[in-house]
Amino acid sequence: MSEEKPDPATALIHHPYRPPDGFVAPQVGVHKASTVIFPSVAALRARNWKSKAGYTYGLHGTPTSFTLEERIATLEGGLQSLLVPSGLAAIALVDMALLKTGDHVLIPDNVYGPNKELARHELAGWGITHDLYDPLDLAAFEQALRPGTKLVWLEAAGSVTMEFPDLRELIRLARAHGATVALDNTWGAGIAFDPFALGVDISTQALTKYPSGGGDVLMGSVTTRDELLHLTLKFTHMRMGWGVGANDVEAVLRSLPTLPLRYAAQDRAGRALAQWWSRQPQVVQVLHPALPGAPGHEHWRALCTQAAGLFSVVFDERLDPAQVDAFVDALRLFKIGYSWAGPVSLAVPYQLAAMRRQPAWRGALVRFSLGFEAVEDLIADCEQALQRSGLA
Numbered sequence: 381m382s383e384e385k386p387d388p389a390t391a392l393i394h395h396p397y398r399p400p401d402g403f404v405a406p407q408v409g410v411h412k413a414s415t416v417i418f419p420s421v422a423a424l425r426a427r428n429w430k431s432k433a434g435y436t437y438g439l440h441g442t443p444t445s446f447t448l449e450e451r452i453a454t455l456e457g458g459l460q461s462l463l464v465p466s467g468l469a470a471i472a473l474v475d476m477a478l479l480k481t482g483d484h485v486l487i488p489d490n491v492y493g494p495n496k497e498l499a500r501h502e503l504a505g506w507g508i509t510h511d512l513y514d515p516l517d518l519a520a521f522e523q524a525l526r527p528g529t530k531l532v533w534l535e536a537a538g539s540v541t542m543e544f545p546d547l548r549e550l551i552r553l554a555r556a557h558g559a560t561v562a563l564d565n566t567w568g569a570g571i572a573f574d575p576f577a578l579g580v581d582i583s584t585q586a587l588t589k590y591p592s593g594g595g596d597v598l599m600g601s602v603t604t605r606d607e608l609l610h611l612t613l614k615f616t617h618m619r620m621g622w623g624v625g626a627n628d629v630e631a632v633l634r635s636l637p638t639l640p641l642r643y644a645a646q647d648r649a650g651r652a653l654a655q656w657w658s659r660q661p662q663v664v665q666v667l668h669p670a671l672p673g674a675p676g677h678e679h680w681r682a683l684c685t686q687a688a689g690l691f692s693v694v695f696d697e698r699l700d701p702a703q704v705d706a707f708v709d710a711l712r713l714f715k716i717g718y719s720w721a722g723p724v725s726l727a728v729p730y731q732l733a734a735m736r737r738q739p740a741w742r743g744a745l746v747r748f749s750l751g752f753e754a755v756e757d758l759i760a761d762c763e764q765a766l767q768r769s770g771l772a
């Protein structure tokens with residue numbers, strides 16, 4: 381071996397410099413790894429990926445991902461959390477970990493649409509059956525529970541039509557039946573109500589929405605309070621290989637401290653715009669759980685003071701749906717696109733007839749999600765679009 385300059389091929393990889401310990405900053409470091417290095421063979425053999433006592437492989441956790449898991453668990457009022465690549469993957473993880481051939485799952489008719497698609501296609505293909513229930517009809521829900529019902533999904537408020545169910549009663553009935561209760565808590569975001577105090581077993585979130593808040597990250601979480609249930613989910617998570625990237629985790633960690641502020645601001649703007657819509661003659665119903673007269677408003681009021689900045693309006697069925705589409709096209713500040721809770725306000729027209737077993741409304745529906753623009757400008761945008769589309 382030469383005493384001179386070391387060969388860069390080796391020296392750049394096995395470099396002796398170590399930065400000093402003790403670097404303290406508000407933000408967590410971005411630790412990226414597939415390989416995690418063990419100090420010895422004994423340490424490698426003793427590896428334990430099931431707890432946060434150490435590190436085994438990037439897929440199972442890094443200081444960055446452990447930190448986000450712990451913070452999401454705290455946000456949700458849970459004890460353990462798993463991160464997955466999207467909100468939809470969080471739903472899929474729960475289904476795959478808990479359901480086996482012959483089992484039955486109950487899903488609310490107003491659930492996030494892809495949850496139903498997963499049941500109709502993948503779950504059905506594996507011999508797992510499902511039924512859809514009306515989240516506002518407790519008697520029908522109780523009747524829909526079957527001996528094989530292993531899992532019950534809840535969502536509050538539901539997607540697009542925003543009905544807020546009687547969570548307490550649904551959870552009581554499902555638990556009395558012995559089913560595991562999973563809530564898609566994307567709307568509540570850990571802010572509007574406390575899912576574990578209500579008795580859910582699992583709370584999932586699309587971190588894509590409020591926790592990210594930037595419209596630039598896809599991620600999901602699955603949170604529990606029961607260690608055994610957590611381990612069941614974690615085994616499936618490990619076997620499916622559903623890891624998340626450290627840069628995305630860092631983006632969510634960076635946004636998390638402002639979540640309560642953003643939730644409150646978008647709630648204020650959402651209610652102001654929803655109230656404006658409730659005074660427009662073209663609209664027969666504003667679907668915002670905090671507005672009196674909205675379906676499930678009394679259940680929202682019994683549980684929450686806050687709401688997500690998200691609501692839908694149902695136009696008079698005598699209006700041509702093409703004209704409602706033209707209204708959406710005429711919006712300037714509201715952009716046309718999916719997801720919500722980011723900085724840009726969004727509008728999406730939906731066709732209820734294709735989405736619900738028994739749609740309660742026949743008119744065209746538009747869902748609005750509030751970004752951070754000035755609400756007066758957003759109201760003016762809706763006004764000009766009503767004019768330009770001939771609806772005013």
Ligand SMILES: *Cc1c(COP(=O)(O)O)cnc(C)c1O
Binds near residue numbers: 539564586589
């Ligand atoms: C957006 C959303 C999801 C899915 O989240 P992605 O990260 O986009 O997959 C799941 N549930 C609800 C209620 C949502 O709004």
